[in-house]
Amino acid sequence: MTASICLQNLTVNFDDRFKLSEIDWSITSDQHWVITGTNGAGKSALGAVLAGAGEIESGTLSGVPGKVGLVSFEAQAELIAQELKKDDADIMDVIAEGTPVREMIFNDCADPDLASELVEKFGLTGLLDRAFRKLSTGETRKMMLIRALSSKPDLLILDEPFDGLDANTLVMLQEHLAAIVDDVPMILVLNRFDEMPAFITHVAYVDKGRLSHTVDRQDETAFNELYQLLHLKTTDLDVPEADPASKLPDLDPAQPLVKLKNIRVKYGDDVIIDGLDWTIERGQHWQLSGPNGSGKTCLLSLITGDHPQCYVNDIFVFGFQRGNGESIWQIKQFIGYVSTALQWEYRVSTSCKNVIISGFYDSIGMYTKSTDKQKEIADQWLALLGMSDRADQPFNKLSYGDQRLLLIARAMVKHPPLLILDEPCLGLDDMNRQLVLALIEKICEAKNTTVLYVNHHAEDQIAGIENFLALSKAG
Amino acid sequence: MANYFNTLPLREQLEQLGKCRFMALSEFADGVEALKGKKMVVIGCGAQGLNQGLNLRDSGLDVSYALRPEAIEQKRQSWKNATENGFTVGTYEELIPTADVVLNLTPDKQHTSVVNAVMPLMKEGACLSYSHGFNIVEEGMKIRDDLTVIMVAPKCPGSEVRAEYVRGFGVPTLIAVHEDNDPKGEGLALAKAYAVGTGGHKAGVLMSSFIAEVKSDLMGEQTILCGMLQTGSILCFDKMIEEGIDAGYASKLIQYGWETITEALKYGGVTNMLDRLSNPAKIKAFDLAEELKQIMRPLYNKHQDDIIDGTFSRVMMEDWANDDKNLLQWRADTAETNFEKTPAGDVEISEQEYFDNGILMVAMVKAGVELAFETMTAAGIIAESAYYESLHETPLIANTIARKKLYEMNATISDTAEYGCYLYNHACVPLLGDFMKGIKSDVIGKGLSVEDNGVDNARLIEVNAALRSHPVEAVGSVLRGHMADMKKIV
Numbered sequence: 001m002t003a004s005i006c007l008q009n010l011t012v013n014f015d016d017r018f019k020l021s022e023i024d025w026s027i028t029s030d031q032h033w034v035i036t037g038t039n040g041a042g043k044s045a046l047g048a049v050l051a052g053a054g055e056i057e058s059g060t061l062s063g064v065p066g067k068v069g070l071v072s073f074e075a076q077a078e079l080i081a082q083e084l085k086k087d088d089a090d091i092m093d094v095i096a097e098g099t100p101v102r103e104m105i106f107n108d109c110a111d112p113d114l115a116s117e118l119v120e121k122f123g124l125t126g127l128l129d130r131a132f133r134k135l136s137t138g139e140t141r142k143m144m145l146i147r148a149l150s151s152k153p154d155l156l157i158l159d160e161p162f163d164g165l166d167a168n169t170l171v172m173l174q175e176h177l178a179a180i181v182d183d184v185p186m187i188l189v190l191n192r193f194d195e196m197p198a199f200i201t202h203v204a205y206v207d208k209g210r211l212s213h214t215v216d217r218q219d220e221t222a223f224n225e226l227y228q229l230l231h232l233k234t235t236d237l238d239v240p241e242a243d244p245a246s247k248l249p250d251l252d253p254a255q256p257l258v259k260l261k262n263i264r265v266k267y268g269d270d271v272i273i274d275g276l277d278w279t280i281e282r283g284q285h286w287q288l289s290g291p292n293g294s295g296k297t298c299l300l301s302l303i304t305g306d307h308p309q310c311y312v313n314d315i316f317v318f319g320f321q322r323g324n325g326e327s328i329w330q331i332k333q334f335i336g337y338v339s340t341a342l343q344w345e346y347r348v349s350t351s352c353k354n355v356i357i358s359g360f361y362d363s364i365g366m367y368t369k370s371t372d373k374q375k376e377i378a379d380q381w382l383a384l385l386g387m388s389d390r391a392d393q394p395f396n397k398l399s400y401g402d403q404r405l406l407l408i409a410r411a412m413v414k415h416p417p418l419l420i421l422d423e424p425c426l427g428l429d430d431m432n433r434q435l436v437l438a439l440i441e442k443i444c445e446a447k448n449t450t451v452l453y454v455n456h457h458a459e460d461q462i463a464g465i466e467n468f469l470a471l472s473k474a475g
Numbered sequence: 476m477a478n479y480f481n482t483l484p485l486r487e488q489l490e491q492l493g494k495c496r497f498m499a500l501s502e503f504a505d506g507v508e509a510l511k512g513k514k515m516v517v518i519g520c521g522a523q524g525l526n527q528g529l530n531l532r533d534s535g536l537d538v539s540y541a542l543r544p545e546a547i548e549q550k551r552q553s554w555k556n557a558t559e560n561g562f563t564v565g566t567y568e569e570l571i572p573t574a575d576v577v578l579n580l581t582p583d584k585q586h587t588s589v590v591n592a593v594m595p596l597m598k599e600g601a602c603l604s605y606s607h608g609f610n611i612v613e614e615g616m617k618i619r620d621d622l623t624v625i626m627v628a629p630k631c632p633g634s635e636v637r638a639e640y641v642r643g644f645g646v647p648t649l650i651a652v653h654e655d656n657d658p659k660g661e662g663l664a665l666a667k668a669y670a671v672g673t674g675g676h677k678a679g680v681l682m683s684s685f686i687a688e689v690k691s692d693l694m695g696e697q698t699i700l701c702g703m704l705q706t707g708s709i710l711c712f713d714k715m716i717e718e719g720i721d722a723g724y725a726s727k728l729i730q731y732g733w734e735t736i737t738e739a740l741k742y743g744g745v746t747n748m749l750d751r752l753s754n755p756a757k758i759k760a761f762d763l764a765e766e767l768k769q770i771m772r773p774l775y776n777k778h779q780d781d782i783i784d785g786t787f788s789r790v791m792m793e794d795w796a797n798d799d800k801n802l803l804q805w806r807a808d809t810a811e812t813n814f815e816k817t818p819a820g821d822v823e824i825s826e827q828e829y830f831d832n833g834i835l836m837v838a839m840v841k842a843g844v845e846l847a848f849e850t851m852t853a854a855g856i857i858a859e860s861a862y863y864e865s866l867h868e869t870p871l872i873a874n875t876i877a878r879k880k881l882y883e884m885n886a887t888i889s890d891t892a893e894y895g896c897y898l899y900n901h902a903c904v905p906l907l908g909d910f911m912k913g914i915k916s917d918v919i920g921k922g923l924s925v926e927d928n929g930v931d932n933a934r935l936i937e938v939n940a941a942l943r944s945h946p947v948e949a950v951g952s953v954l955r956g957h958m959a960d961m962k963k964i965v
Contacts, residue, residue: 267559306641308529308560325511327535329643345642363643367677 004028005050005155010059012049020045020054023211025204032186032199036230037206044072046206047157047189051075065154071144072159072189076137079144083133098131105146115150121172122146138165145173149180159189193227205229207434225401225435231386232438239443240380242415243373246360248333251319256281257334257418257450258303261314265298265307272298278469282417285444285451285464290471296454297339299471300420305331318417332362336411336449339422343403352398352406353378353391359410381409385439401435408439415449422454437462476587476615478785480686491686494651495857497954502667503676507534509661509668516541516574518567518589519581520553522633523606527580527673529560530640534672539563541570541577541593571596576665578604583891584795586610594619600658602665607692608685609891611653613788624656625666626685628692629675630863631871632887636673645674647863647954649681649688679957681859691856693782695864697895698775698850699843700872701888704733705809705881705896706903707839710911711919712814714835718916723820725920728829730819730880732836733873735829741870744951745841746942751830752837754930756923761938763838763918768846770910774902775850778895783854791894802890805897809881828922835919844869848947858950866947867954 007025014020020042027033037043048054049061051070083098101124109115119125122142127135135143145161158177162170174197177186181199190196196203205213205226215222251257258280265273272295280286290296301307303317305328315322318334336359346355348365356378357370370378382388385405395403404424411419421440425433444451444464453462480488510531515538517528524540532538540557544566547554557564571577571593581589587610590603597603602623610616611624618624629636631646639646648670652662663682670680708729715725739748749757781787794801809815830837844866851861875884885893917923942948 268555305533308562310561311532312561325535325537327507328533330535358643361643365642365644367644 005063005065006060007049008060008062010049010061011057012045012054013057014045014054018042018045019057019209020049021209022059023049025211025214027185027187029185031201032181033188033202033204034196034200035187035189035204035206036191036193036226038230041206042209043189043204043206044074044159045209046204046211047159047187048072048074050155050187051157067151067153068155068157069148069151069153070157070159071141071148071161072157074159076140076144080133080140098133100129101132101135101143102128104132104143105150109147109150110152111150115146118146118149118176121176122169141165142169149176153184156184156186157189158186160191161188162190162195193230212434221399225399228386228402228405229435229438232384232435232442239412240377240384242413243360243371243377245371245373246414248414248417251282251334251417253282255319256316257318259316260299260302261316263299263302263313263315265295265302265309265313273471280418280450280452283448283450284467285462286453286467286469287461287465288452288454288469288471294471296471297341297422300339300422300452300454303418304335304337304420329362333414334417336414336416336419337422338404338407338411338420338424340426341422343400343407346403346407347396349394349396351392352387352395353382355395355406356381356409356413359413377413381413384442385409404436405439408436408443412443412449417448417450418452419443419449420452420454424453425455476617478788479612479615480690480783481785482615488686489855491684492690492855493857494682494684494687495860496682497859498676498680498682500676503671503680505664505668507536507668507672509664510536510576510672513537513575514539514573515576515578516570517578517580518542518593519579519585520556521580521582523629523636524553524578524580524633525556525560526633526637527578527606527629528557528562529637530674531669531672532562533640534674536672539565539570541565541567541574543567567592567596572598574598574601576602576604576669578606579610580606582889583607583609587614587616590616590618594622597622602662603656604665604669605685607889608651608653608689609693609788611685612689613785614792618653618656620656621658622656623659623662623665624653625662625669626651626653626688627666627669627673627675628688629673630868632875635871639678640674643677645677647679647681647867647957648673648675649683649860649863651683651685651688653685679954681863683860687856687860690782690854691851691860691864693787693891693895694779694851694854694856695847695861695868696888696892697787697899698778699840699847699865700868701884701892701896702899702903703839703843704869704872704876704884705900706907707836707843708733708814708876708881709812709900709904710907711833711835711839712812712817714911714914715916715920716813718920720916720920721820721822722817724822724824726814726817727819727822727824728833728920729814729836729876731824731877732829732833733840734870734877735826736833736837737840737870737873739830740840740844740866742955744866744948744955745844745945746948748837749841749942751827752834753831753923753928754935755925755928756831756834758930758934758938759918759923760834760838760841761942763835764841764845766910767838767842767907770906771842771846771903772850774899774906775846777902778899779850779854787895787898791891794894799890802894802897805901806885806893809885809897812881815881831922832920834917834923835914838918840869845945845947852946858946859954862947862950862954866951 005027007023010023012020035043035046050064051068105115106112124142127139177197178199201217203215203226204211213226215226217223256279260278263273263276288296298307302310302313302315311323317331320326346364350365354366357374358366360374382391424436440462444462453465515531515536517524517538517540520540528538540562542553542564554564577593577597579589600621603618605626606628608626628649629646630649636646650666650670652666670676712725712729716722736748739751749760752760847865848861852858872884875887
C-alpha cells in the first residue's frame with residue numbers, strides 16, 4: 001500500500017447549505033472507490049471535498065495529492081459561471097463569442113496527444129472551434145471529461161460520469177477508465193450500482209451527510225446488503241397490489257380496528273398488565289414502547305389472538321368481540337405481523353417465494369397450492385426487495401436481515417388493515433436496520449395500512465407515526 | 476369387564492382391524508359446524524388435554540375443563556394449566572351435566588375410574604370422546620347406550636399438536652366411531668368437526684376403528700418407537716465404550732444421533748435415511764439391517780400376537796393393580812444404565828458425522844421400522860395406519876431422547892407405551908447378544924475406514940432397489956405429500 005488520503009473526524013460546511021459531518025475515511029492509492037447514497041445524502045459533497053470544496057469546520061484532511069481531476073455538475077456549473085463572468089467583465093461593446101472549446105481543452109494540457117485522441121473518441125472534433133458556452137450540457141460534460149483525463153491527475157474524481165452519455169460513448173469511457181486504473185486512483189460518485197465498473201474495489205455509502213458504511217467489494221455479503229439498501233432507497237417501485245381473489249371481508253369504517261378495555265393479564269400472582277384501555281382507530285399509526293417485561297409483546301398477542309388470556313378480557317378486534325365463537329384465523333386475516341419470535345419459529349425448509357405467499361394463508365410454511373396470481377405478486381415483492389434472484393433459494397439459508405425483509409413482505413402481501421411490527425430491527429446490524437426501516441417507510445407511505453410499531457430504539461423512528469403508548473412495569 | 480376385541484367373532488375382528496381410509500380434504504368442508512355452540516368439557520389438563528383444548532377454542536369452540544376437586548383445591552398443575560390459559564374450570568358435578576361433548580384426555584390407566592365417574596353425570600344423548608381406545612377395546616368398558624362414543628387421536632405429542640396448529644397446520648389424526656355407541660348416527664360428523672378444530676384435517680385424517688387404532692398404536696410404541704430406541708441406545712453405548720471410544724462422544728452420538736438420522740427418515744423415508752450414507756456404508760447398513768430383521772422378527776411377531784390376543788394388556792393391567800411395581804422398577808433400572816448416566820461430551824459432531832459414525836443406529840432404525848410395519852400389516856392392519864404407527868412417529872420420539880435421553884422419552888410417552896418399551900427392551904437386549912459380539916467401532920463410533928469409496932455396481936443397484944421398493948416407502952411417499960413444508964429440527 002502507498003500513501004493514503006486520510007479524513008479524520010472531518011466536518012465540512014458548504015455555505016451553510018449543507019454539512020458533511022464527522023467523516024472518517026482513508027483511501028490508499030491502489031484503491032478505486034464508488035461513493036453512493038440517495039439523492040441529497042451528500043455523496044457529491046464528499047467527492048468535492050477531496051478536490052478542495054467546502055470549508056473545514058473541524059477534523060483533518062490530509063494526503064490529498066497536488067493534482068486532482070474533478071468532473072461534476074457543480075464543477076461544470078462553476079466553469080460556466082466563470083465563463084459568463086469573463087463575459088460580464090468585458091468592457092468592449094461587442095458581442096463576445098467566449099472561449100472556444102479548443103482553448104478550453106488544449107491550454108495548459110498535460111497530455112495533448114491523449115486529449116486529441118479523446119476529442120476524436122468523444123466526437124467533439126467538429127465542435128473545437130465553437131464557443132464553450134454554446135455547447136449543450138452533454139457536450140460540456142464530455143469536454144470536462146477530456147480535460148480531466150488528459151490533465152495527468154494524481155487523483156480522479158468523477159461525479160456521475162456516465163449520466164447522459166449515449167451507449168457507445170459510455171462503453172468507450174468505461175474502457176478508457178479500465179485502461180488507466182494502474183496509473184491513477186479513481187473515485188466515482190454513482191447513484192446506480194449497476195453502472196459500477198469492474199475495477200472498483202470499495203464502496204462508500206453516504207447517508208444524511210455522514211459516511212455510514214464503507215464496504216470492501218470482496219466482502220460479498222456486505223456488498224449485496226448495500227446493493228439492496230440502495231435499491232430500496234432509490235427505486236421508485238410501488239408496493240405490489242393485493243390479490244383480488246383473496247379479498248378480505250369489509251370492515252365497518254365507523255368502528256375502530258382494535259378496542260381493548262380494562263385489560264388485565266397475570267401469570268399466577270404476577271400481574272403483567274393491569275387495567276389498560278387502548279383504542280386503535282383506522283389510519284392511526286402507533287408506536288408502542290416500554291422496558292423489557294412491561295408487557296409489550298403480551299399486549300400485541302392479545303390483539304393477534306395468540307395470548308390465551310384474550311378470552312378472558314374485553315377485546316374487540318376487526319368487528320369481533322372475542323370469545324363469541326370466532327376462530328383465530330378470522331382475526332389473523334386482518335393482521336400482518338413481524339417479530340423476532342416469528343423469525344425463530346419460521347424454521348421451515350421452504351423457498352423465499354413461498355415464504356411471501358404464506359402470508360396469504362397466515363401460515364408458517366405452505367400446506368396448500370398457491371395460485372398463479374399469488375406467485376406473480378410474490379415475484380413483484382421479491383423485485384421490490386431486490387431479491388428476485390433468490391426466489392427459489394431456501395429461506396433458512398438467507399442472512400438474518402434478508403429473512404426479516406421477506407417476513408415484512410409476507411406480512412404486507414395481503415394488504416392487512418393492521419400491520420404489527422414488533423421490534424422489527426432487533427438483532428440486525430446497522431445496514432440491515434436501515435434496510436428494514438427503508439422498507440417500512442415505503443409501506444407506510446404507500447398503502448392504507450395502519451401501522452403498530454414496537455421499538456425501544458428511539459433513533460429508529462418512522463415518519464408518519466404520531467401516536468405513542470408507553471408501557472411501564474406493572475407493580 | 477372383558478376384553479372387547481376378544482368378544483367379537485373373527486369376521487368382525489378382521490373387519491375392524493382392517494378399517495382405515497385416508498380421507499379427502501373435501502370431506503371436511505363443513506369445518507367445525509357440527510360442534511359450533513356445543514359445550515365441550517375436557518377431562519384432564521396434561522399435554523394432550525391442554526393443547527387440544529387451546530386449538531379447539533381458537534377454532535371458535537366452547538371449551539372448559541372438569542378436574543377432580545383435589546386438583547382444584549390444591550391448585551395442582553392441571554388446574555394451573557387450565558386457569559392460566561383463561562379457561563373455565565369446574566368439578567365433574569359442575570360441568571359434566573352441561574356438556575354436549577366430554578373429551579376424555581386422561582392417561583389410559585385412569586380411564587376406567589374417570590369414565591365410571593363421568594358417565595352417570597352426562598346428559599342424555601351427549602358424546603364421549605377418547606384420544607386412545609384402550610379403555611374400550613382392551614378393558615371392555617361399556618358406555619351407556621344413549622351416548623355417542625368417538626375417538627380423535629392426533630398422532631403427535633400434545634406440544635406438537637399445538638405448535639402445528641399455531642403455524643396454520645395440524646398433525647396427522649386418526650378418527651373413529653365406536654359402532655356399538657352411535658345411537659343418532661352423528662358420531663362421524665362430530666369426529667370430523669373435532670379433527671378440524673384441532674387442525675388435523677390439514678395434515679391428513681385416517682378414518683379408522685377403535686380396534687385398529689389400539690392394536691396398531693400399542694405395537695408401534697413398544698417396538699420401533701420406544702423399545703428399539705431404548706435397546707439401541709444401551710447396546711450402542713456399551714459397544715462404543717468396549718471399543719475404547721470416548722464416553723462423552725459416545726453419549727452425544729447416541730443422544731442426538733437418533734434425532735438427526737430420523738430427521739432424514741421424516742423427510743424421505745428409509746430410502747433417504749440410507750441415502751445419507753456413503754455407498755460402502757449404505758451397503759453395510761443394509762446388510763446389518765437384514766441380519767437384525769432376521770434375528771428380531773420372532774420378537775416383533777410375539778409382541779403383535781400378545782397385543783392382538785390381549786395378553787399384553789392383561790399383564791400390564793395386573794401391574795396397574797399391583798401399584799405399578801414392575802413399571803417403577805424398570806424405570807429405576809433404566810436410570811442406572813451407563814448411557815443414561817454418562818453426560819454428552821462437549822464435542823462438536825457435524826450433522827453428516829451422525830450418519831457416518833452411526834451406521835449401526837441407521838440399520839437399527841431401518842430394521843425396526845420395516846419389521847413393525849411388516850408385522851402390523853401381516854396382522855391385518857392397513858398400510859396407512861401401520862405407517863403412522865411406525866415410521867411417522869419415530870422422529871417424534873427421537874426428539875425426546877435428544878432433549879433428556881431415555882428418561883425424557885419415557886416421561887413423555889404414556890405409561891402404557893413405557894411399559895411396553897421395557898418389555899421389548901428386556902427381550903431384545905439378550906436376543907441381540909451374539910449379533911453385538913461381531914460389531915466393531917467401524918459401524919458405531921468411528922465410521923468405515925475404507926481406502927476408497929468404491930462399491931460393486933450390481934450390489935449397489937440391488938440395495939437401492941430393495942430400499943425403494945419396500946411397501947413402507949410407497950405408502951410413506953403418498954402420506955408425506957400431505958405434510959409439505961415440515962419444520963426443521965436441527
